[in-house]
Amino acid sequence: MRKVIDLQMEFWKKDIANIEFDLESRDEIPKLLMGLQYIYSTANIRKMVFDILKQIVPKKNHKTGRPGMDLWKILVLGTMRLNCNWDFDKVHEMANNHHKLRQMLGHSETDFDSNYALQTIRDNIALLTPAILDEINQIVIKVGHSIVSTNKEPELRGSCDSFVVETDVHYPTDTNLLFDAMRKTISLIAIICSEIGITAWRQSDHNIKNVKRLLRGIQRLNRSTSKDEAKKQKRDQFIAAEHQNYINVCQGFVLKAKETIQILRELGILSLSQDLRLNIVEQYIRHAERQIDQIHRRVVLNEKIPHEEKVFSIFEPHTEWISKGKAGVPQELGLSVCVLKDQYGFILYHQVLEQQTDDKVAVAMAQGAKDRFDNLVGCSFDKGFYSPENKNQLANILDFVVLPKKGRLSAKEKEIEH
Known part of the structure; x- marks a missing residue:
């Protein structure tokens, strides 16, 4: 009640x-x-x-x-x-x-x-x-x-822009993300084993310290700046060997964790809470395996990892690497949020942009605001929202649209915009 x-x-x-x-x-x-x-x-x-x-x-x-x-x-x-x-x-x-x-x-x-x-x-x-x-x-x-307005339903003129809502994450590298995954895998499975009375993970704190020691050693390594190619090659081989040692140790703990999970499930003595926590451990194991693969490909095989394969936080996997070209801000870690507000400062509509850019949501933003507030007659956008298709579709939704074109303008386009 x-x-x-x-x-x-x-x-x-x-x-x-x-x-x-x-x-x-x-x-x-x-x-x-x-x-x-x-x-x-x-x-x-x-x-x-x-x-x-x-x-x-x-x-x-x-x-x-x-x-x-x-x-x-x-x-x-x-x-x-x-x-x-x-x-x-x-x-x-x-x-x-x-x-x-x-x-x-x-x-x-x-x-x-x-x-x-x-x-x-x-x-x-x-x-x-x-x-x-x-x-x-x-x-x-x-x-x-x-x-705020003397009119009952004033004509609304909006402006649309996006900004980044930063997530609570540290600066991501493939090596420290692997450590995050290993730290959670080892600590969580050790807790479950201690509750059941299994001592296979009794040295969990020591194991985490060992992984962290290897991570710190890798983070202190620098590429050789010598003009001697032999020295540069020797240094590169040493760095690759250190990374290989790091991922070998992590791979060993991953295999041990998988074996432990299999044994625990075969014993059939897990409570519902413990079984759910094992599912979380398996998620961290998948994160660890992905990072091991990417480190091996990047350092040992000298591959370039495609951006779409990268994850920037194992705790907030929706986090994106966003570069908006701001002075002094090379990148931001979080999610873009697009808002459309009116001349009085009220937010008429908003949308969280996951794996989307501004030009992909311009029409949806205008249509969403128009559906909620029929007295919206115009809206201004910045260049990031421009595309020829957007310009045509927005003209059918709103009476007045300000949408600057990207790149160089013709004389006619300059006259229209200015």
Whole structure:
């Protein structure tokens, strides 16, 4: 059983509409809470948003069962997490100790015992799906337009651009990615074996240190700058031998891990949790085998590894190597996100670009924004979105399109653009 919000007032409990904020604060938290307060205080907006939030709960369980977290609390905590870029530990700390946030969640000043468990926060915020948030976003933007514009439905003129959201990864090389895979493989399988009473991996910490020692030795190696070809060749052979030794040691641990997994499964004594963890170990083994193959091909066979075969993090495999040509930023590690915003600063539509470039999503961005906001009449793009096909298709979607052409312009094209 879930309520949208508990409206029953208690002693020392402050009405959400009457919560006061520091208007001079430059932090994002008061601004977000004031926006949520406006949604709560405006009856027609609150009804529309609450009707959307009711989609979270299955209809058959809406009025039966144990009490769950109020849908308003889920919206508040989910909004804070996404906009402030918090992890769940940060949300947990703020929900239990931030005074204004707790008032927004409906707690009184003397309510010291109503704390949130970390797993409760994880499970409930996960209910806010992208589809639910997109519906709420459309309502909020339309209300925002009615506030900042005198017209009920102003003509919207958008601008589209992309930026990189960096992932939390270290600088990737094939050798340190292999170490990451080996470290997780050895440590995880050692934990499972110790739980069962198998001592085959009792020296796991020592084994990890050995692999790391070999990695550090490789990282200190430099190519010869001598003009003597014999010396350069000898140095290259030494570097190849060191890399070969490194991957041989790692290959030995991989084979041992595979044998251990086979024995554990044949014994039939694994719990469900242990079996699931073995599946994770197998994923790390596949990462290790790929890196061993790529190191061998690159160093020993002197091949060039195609970019599409490379992985830049074994923990966040969606990470991409992005070079946008910015001054002082040769590359960024993460994912590109394309946003289309209007003249008032509201984001009308967005899309995460996985293995895509700007010119592949220009039409989809314009069409997605137009489907949600029919009063969008024009949009500007930078040169990265240009293609002849995009220019023609965008002209059929929008009345006004600014799309500079890449490369050299003819006299007629200069006249059009300038």
